[in-house]
Amino acid sequence: MKLHPIETGNFMLDGGAMFGVVPKPIWEKTNPSDEKNRIKMAARSLLIEDGNKLVLIDTGMGNKQSDKFFGYYSLWGDHSLDKSLKKAGFDRDDVTDVFFTHLHFDHCGGAIHYNSAGILEPAFKNARFWSHQNHWEWATNPNTREKASFLPENILPIKESGQLNLIKGDGKQLKTTLGFDVLVMDGHTEKQMLPLIQYQGKTIVFAADLIPTVGHLPIPYIMGYDTRPLLTLEEKTSFLEHALENKFLLFLEHDADNELVELIKTVKGIRCKESFRFKDYFNS
Numbered sequence: 512m513k514l515h516p517i518e519t520g521n522f523m524l525d526g527g528a529m530f531g532v533v534p535k536p537i538w539e540k541t542n543p544s545d546e547k548n549r550i551k552m553a554a555r556s557l558l559i560e561d562g563n564k565l566v567l568i569d570t571g572m573g574n575k576q577s578d579k580f581f582g583y584y585s586l587w588g589d590h591s592l593d594k595s596l597k598k599a600g601f602d603r604d605d606v607t608d609v610f611f612t613h614l615h616f617d618h619c620g621g622a623i624h625y626n627s628a629g630i631l632e633p634a635f636k637n638a639r640f641w642s643h644q645n646h647w648e649w650a651t652n653p654n655t656r657e658k659a660s661f662l663p664e665n666i667l668p669i670k671e672s673g674q675l676n677l678i679k680g681d682g683k684q685l686k687t688t689l690g691f692d693v694l695v696m697d698g699h700t701e702k703q704m705l706p707l708i709q710y711q712g713k714t715i716v717f718a719a720d721l722i723p724t725v726g727h728l729p730i731p732y733i734m735g736y737d738t739r740p741l742l743t744l745e746e747k748t749s750f751l752e753h754a755l756e757n758k759f760l761l762f763l764e765h766d767a768d769n770e771l772v773e774l775i776k777t778v779k780g781i782r783c784k785e786s787f788r789f790k791d792y793f794n795s
Contacts, residue, residue, distance in 0.1 A: 512690070514710055515599040516789045517556040518590035519571025519621055521767055523549035529723070531735040541726035549585065551767040552724075554617055556592070557717055558599055558606075559708065561690050565601060566608040568706055568717050569764065570621030573634070575664070592621050603635050608689055610641045612719035612764075613703045614650040615660040623668045631668045640669050641689070644677040649701035657700065657738060678704070694750070696721050698743030699736070707759075711793055714759045715771075721747060723765035725772060725783045751781045762789075 526548050530538040535548070542550040554571035571592055572584075596602055611619050624634040633640070642650075653661040669675050678687060685693050685704070693704040699720045706717040720736075721743070722728060730747050737743045754761065754774055761772040771792055775784035 512710060513560040514708070514715070514789070514793075515558040515560065515595075516762075516770060517558050517567065517592065517595040517599065519554045519556055519592040519595065520586060520590050521588040522552050522554065522572070522617070523547075523585040523587065524552050526550040528735045530726070531733050531737070531740065533732050538726060538732065542724060551587075552765050553763075553767040555762075555764050555766075555770065556595075557706075557708075557762060558596070558601070559690065560599075564607050564690065565605050566610055566689050567606050567635070567638075568610045569612055569618045569719070570609060570634075572617050573620035573622070573624060573665075575624050575631075576616075576620070576662075604637055606635045606638045608641060609635050609638045610687075610689060610704075610706065612705060612717065613646055613700050614642060614666055615657075615700070615720070616662050616665055618719070618764075620662070620665050623665055631664055633669065633672050633674055638674065639676050640672075640674050641676050641678060641687070642669075643695070643702040643704055644679045645681075646700065646702035646704075647675075647677055654738075660736070696743075696746050696750075698739045698741075698746045699734070700738055714757060715762050716754060716759050717764065718761045719764055721750065722761060722763065724763060725766055725769045725786065728774075728782055729780060755781050760792075 526538060526542060526544040529550060544550050556570060557568045559566040609622055622634055623631055626632050650661045650666055683695055685695060687693060692707045696703045703719060705719050705721060708715045730744060733740045733743050755776060763769055769786035771787045771789050773784040774781050
């Protein structure tokens with residue numbers, strides 16, 4: 512097995528929304544904001560090369576939305592999904608499976624694009640697409656609060672393509688056929704799935720939106736986007752204790768500066784002991 516971090520692009524997001532009830536003078540110590548109160552965000556995917564499988568976890572926003580849409584998120588930097596795949600030695604047609612932690616637009620938008628005829632179709636023509644069955648139902652019949660995050664043009668063409676596969680189960684840890692288990696979390700959205708990947712003697716957790724950045728490690732630092740914030744409190748507490756005890760590494764999807772994180776117990780709670788670039792940690 513070989514793992515490749517895939518940088519799909521960077522954007523800006525409102526810091527207040529990202530930290531909920533935590534006051535700005537506190538959260539800006541770890542996540543400084545610009546003059547519009549926005550913080551830097553990454554959209555970092557992970558590519559798993561394992562035998563005949565090439566599995567991509569999440570796809571970033573993609574590029575099919577309007578300039579007006581992207582204007583809300585102030586894209587920055589020169590990363591792209593295609594450039595990152597090429598750097599790893601692959602292209603979209605090589606990907607056998609696309610796994611979604613959940614279907615918010617910044618996690619699945621890159622899975623669908625317009626073809627030369629202007630028709631929406633999968634951007635990975637040879638891949639199977641994976642979502643949790645309960646989450647799929649949640650995303651395709653969205654509540655008013657989350658509706659803006661579940662864009663039909665990102666989701667419906669996946670089913671129409673015939674490439675959709677649904678993972679079933681209500682347990683907190685589920686097995687998949689992709690070579691990794693997943694932890695199921697319901698605080699951010701219904702049935703968000705966090706891959707647990709065994710790699711070179713370590714367990715790497717793709718932390719998705721349970722812990723989007725290092726600044727979100729403190730238990731009460733919860734996004735305003737979470738649909739069940741009190742449940743997120745419980746999930747984060749249990750997860751971080753388990754992660755520390757088992758020496759898990761956290762792979763951060765949305766932290767523009769910190770990619771891979773080791774944890775440590777402090778008097779204030781579980782925090783970042785050290786962060787690494789993925790290639791530096793595993794090539795050292």
